Amino acid sequence: MTSEKTPQVAVVMGSDSDLKMMESCIEQLREFGVEAEVRIISAHRTPQVAAEFAQSAESRGIQVIIAAAGMAAHLAGAMAAWSILPVIGVPLAAEPGVGGLDALLSTVQMPPGVPVATVAIGKPGAKNAAVLAVQILARKDPALRDKLAQFKAKQAQAVKAFVLPDQAISRAPGVSGT
Ligand code: RP5
Numbered sequence: 001m002t003s004e005k006t007p008q009v010a011v012v013m014g015s016d017s018d019l020k021m022m023e024s025c026i027e028q029l030r031e032f033g034v035e036a037e038v039r040i041i042s043a044h045r046t047p048q049v050a051a052e053f054a055q056s057a058e059s060r061g062i063q064v065i066i067a068a069a070g071m072a073a074h075l076a077g078a079m080a081a082w083s084i085l086p087v088i089g090v091p092l093a094a095e096p097g098v099g100g101l102d103a104l105l106s107t108v109q110m111p112p113g114v115p116v117a118t119v120a121i122g123k124p125g126a127k128n129a130a131v132l133a134v135q136i137l138a139r140k141d142p143a144l145r146d147k148l149a150q151f152k153a154k155q156a157q158a159v160k161a162f163v164l165p166d167q168a169i170s171r172a173p174g175v176s177g178t
Contacts, residue, residue: 006061007037009133012053012079014042014069018092022068024123025090028130032147034137037062043074050075054082064133067116068126070094073103076116086136088129089116 009029013022019040029036037060041050057065057079065083067076068090076089089107093100100121108118117132119125131151138144 005035007035008061008063008137009034009036009066010053010057010062010064011036011038011066012041012050012068012075013092014040014044014073014075016040017094018068018070021092021123022090022126025066025068025126025130028127029133032130032134032144032151034130034134034144036066041075043069043078044072047078050078051082054079054085057083058085064088064136066090066129066133068092068129069107070100070103071097071106073106076107076118077110077114080110080114080116087116088132089118090125090129091118091121093122 011022011025011029013019022038026036026038039053041053043050054065062085064086065079066088067079069075070092071094073089073091076087079085080087091100091103091107093103104118104121107116110116119128119132131148134144134148138148
């Protein structure tokens, strides 16, 4: 007998070359106790699979789709086109490339009526996609809501607890250590 729950979040990415960047997303979800269905699906190389995945996601229990891709990144848009689930897009910087600006514009510039909630380029965006997905799930999950509150409080505590080294203070005029 297995106690595994059906994943509520899908994390899809355009290539196995994106996995290194998206590990921080998967890891962040895991820290909240949220398991993800992780798939490599390309909007361009496997368009049929992308359509079928997005169309069946809701009936499989998925609540949020996180889609990451680089270059002319159309994966998040394709997910949003084929599903009514909220889609979070993570633009990635492919190598060689233009630093992810290509993917950012491809992901964020969706036409009216087909939104993709687009986060920052690369690793910070990958992590934020996980937090945003958890925030969506937490609306109907009090335990997850409490974990989010703790996560925020811990972040604030880390900022408050940071002590500037004396040297840094003396080098930055106008910056007070208190
Ligand atoms: C995109 O093209 C992928 O998401 C990846 O970021 C980029 C390059 O893919 P590979 O050539 O490394 O498979 O579709």
